[in-house]
Amino acid sequence: MLERTLSIVKPDAVKKGLIGAILGRFEKEGLRPVAMRMLRLSRSQAEGFYAVHRGKPFFEGLVEFMSSGPVVVSVLEGENAIQRHREVLGATDPAKAAPNTIRKLYAESVQHNAAHGSDGPDTARTEIAYFFSSLDIAG
Numbered sequence: 219m220l221e222r223t224l225s226i227v228k229p230d231a232v233k234k235g236l237i238g239a240i241l242g243r244f245e246k247e248g249l250r251p252v253a254m255r256m257l258r259l260s261r262s263q264a265e266g267f268y269a270v271h272r273g274k275p276f277f278e279g280l281v282e283f284m285s286s287g288p289v290v291v292s293v294l295e296g297e298n299a300i301q302r303h304r305e306v307l308g309a310t311d312p313a314k315a316a317p318n319t320i321r322k323l324y325a326e327s328v329q330h331n332a333a334h335g336s337d338g339p340d341t342a343r344t345e346i347a348y349f350f351s352s353l354d355i356a357g
Contacts, residue, residue: 224345229287
């Protein structure tokens with residue numbers, strides 16, 4: 219099934235110059251970018267995006283980290299894009315990630331884990347709409 223998912227190259231990976239490596243890997247795995255932009259999230263924007271985690275112990279640190287530098291947000295499209303993207307990302311904890319996944323290769327920790335991906339169809343729709351209008355998406 220053709221799907222779309224949101225992908226974010228996080229500040230740690232942007233700072234390390236890994237944008238091309240990460241996005242190239244997704245393309246190699248059959249996930250085609252149909253929208254993309256680089257931006258720096260304000261604290262308020264990061265809080266809004268991660269509102270589902272408000273009240274959890276890691277929320278403040280996550281908001282601070284995600285607003286600490288530029289990110290690259292993109293909409294990736296492909297067959298079973300959500301599941302495929304998550305497989306290529308690997309486990310949130312890089313120590314538990316499968317070999318050759320993005321997080322195994324590039325992540326420093328659970329929080330500084332190089333990239334974000336939507337975890338399901340409803341989340342993907344909500345997350346994509348947070349950053350992109352339908353006019354921003356090609357394809």
